[in-house]
Amino acid sequence: MQQPPRIALVAGETSGDLLAGLLLDGLQAQWPQVRSMGIGGPRMTERGFTAWWPSERLAVHGYSIELVRRLLGILQIRRQLRQRLLGPDRPQLFIGVDAPDFNLGLETSLRAAGIKTVHFVCPSIWAWRPERVEKIRRACDHVLCIFPFEPALLAGHGIDASYVGHPLASVIPLQPDRQAARQALGLQADDQVLAILPGSRSAEVAYIAKPFFQAAALVRRGHPAIKMIVPAVPALQARLEQLARECGLEQVLTIVTGQSHTVLAACDVTLIASGTATLEAALFKRPMVIGYHMHPWSWRLMQRKQLQPWVGLPNILCRDFVVPELLQDAATPQALAAAVLDWLAAGQQQPERLAALEARFTDLHHSLRRDTPWLAAQAIRHLLDA
Template identity: 65%
Template sequence: MVAGETSGDMLAGLLLEGLRARWPDLQTQGIGGPAMLAQGFQSWWPQEKLAVRGYIEVLPRLWEILSIRRQLRKRLIEQPPALFVGVDAPDFNLGLEAGLRAQGIKTVHFVCPSVWAWRPEKIEKLKVAADHVLCIFPFEPELLAQHGIAASYVGHPLASVIPVEPDRAAARLKLGLNNEDTVVALLPGSRSSEIAYIGQRFFDAAAQLLRRRPGMRFVVPAVPAQRERLQAMAQASGLGDSIQVLAGQSHLAMAACDVTLIASGTATLEAALFKRPMVIAYNMHPMSWRMMKRKQLQPWVGLPNILSGEFVVPELLQDAATPTALAQSVLDWLDSPERIEVLQQRFQALHLTLKRDTAQLATDAIEKILES
């Protein structure tokens, strides 16, 4: 298995739990993070080596990443596994899967690339790479079938992990927050490049919010590799005791908050499953932004908006993601309880659509591949 970043590690960890329940003696190795390691996974390289997003941002690391893929491919061909599972990370995994499949190794790709949102050219690469695709959104298998790609809808693992009705009071108690506090969760991303481009804007927006609403509290979940950096940014922001930088605990932060200011990515879907209003923001290298914009097929980039088919939450991207605009968008939510109520109803319906027995459905599909 290969999972290239924090969100992939989380999904892979949940999948591994189901695989181990069916095959207790299963041996798994490749590249993964803490959630996978907790399931007995052996990671041959640190997952952080692959955690890069964007076209220009990847260039300083490209040679190392390609070297890892070459070494991994050679190792797997010399010692063929019963199955290779690529978890998301299509830029890394699809090429690797194609090479392994050409050598007779069975391959599964977990999480359909967002060919319906941008980069439609990946569908041809997926066709060559994967014997089967495990899809987390219900409309994807039919789309893939039109291109001759075998796929199964397995639901989104997080929809079964996150309760349909999150316990805000319990989450606040664990974080030392009062029920009457106004709490904003800041999630500037897990990759170093994301924090470099958007992190300071988030903290500056938080400082503006605190000036306008004294007493506001902020929580910042941080992956281990970025925690020290985020702590330094928090200390320099002038937020003082009003901010906590947490060791992970993103779900606790989302459950506890009133609103989240969040970088575009898988975390936005998690926030939706927690029924939390959000302001989605993103900023990247200008050249990467121009290249991505050309490949975009829909007017939305945030998963809650894509799945809803409309702007149910605001998106402030690139130059629009100024600290002032971010702060004002957060205040707009806090001042509109009726909007929040409507949004929560939309998110609850979405949650029920995505909630399936993912472990059972995924392992059923994998067993058929192994027996074919």
């Protein structure tokens, strides 16, 4: 293709915005005048993307009740987006970045209308909801995979795919500079630091932040000098501050805007909600306790469709419980605190245990580290030239 293409993208939530921003870097290297538009966030708009709707309009939590509450608005956005993309100035390519519940159906209709479609981030059919593979086959001309085992799995179902690495593995250094991160946060080299990451969505905070903060209060009883830091998206900062007051942590817990990577680089251990952030913590080689809680109906539905014993990405990729997972009813403040205290004790009494975890996470980092923007752009170029 000689002329720069017109490419539509949809990215939901903070993680999708990050992935799409890196993808746009690769596309702009291929086609400096590429035009991109659709649904996206600030990292995308920084790269010249035209956001018709902000990505947070697609953010939901859970599988049933939370989705139903916003379903009508989300479906309306998808109808309006489809009409716009099938209008006179239609794109040459549509890229759905994650958000499979929104994107796969949209991709199916666009592909049927003659627009080539790419899905970036293979839905986790290897973990749960395997029936999605048929929907992927109908929806996608090509899938960009972020985990190395996925292309062969998709090929077995007749779906073209490429492994492009996980973008975070290139963004996060193999050897994070903890000293610089601590200096940036005003911490001392010998401080004991607990990072608390209760998620970036409002419903996540509603379900898991209070047990996390209650656990932190219990940890502080045994470690009164410990520093506790919460990286927060601006929209949730006031709510987190209120919860900190309710849990008696107002004077001892520091809430910072953004800076999740700096906080993870600086900490000794993190108490973290299941999701992409757990992979970030693994790439920073940090011990962690994974916790999660959702609406009981959502939990029951998810359990029925779960294919693996692990939920946290580090454990799934290592195929082992290398870090503890405390989910739903097991995510009590007492259990969360005990797991954090266990890691803190290991730091003082079992350095070999932490070294083994770091080695495992380093191997994982190497396996995921590729030139993702370039590989993704090459796959897209081949598709457009076909």
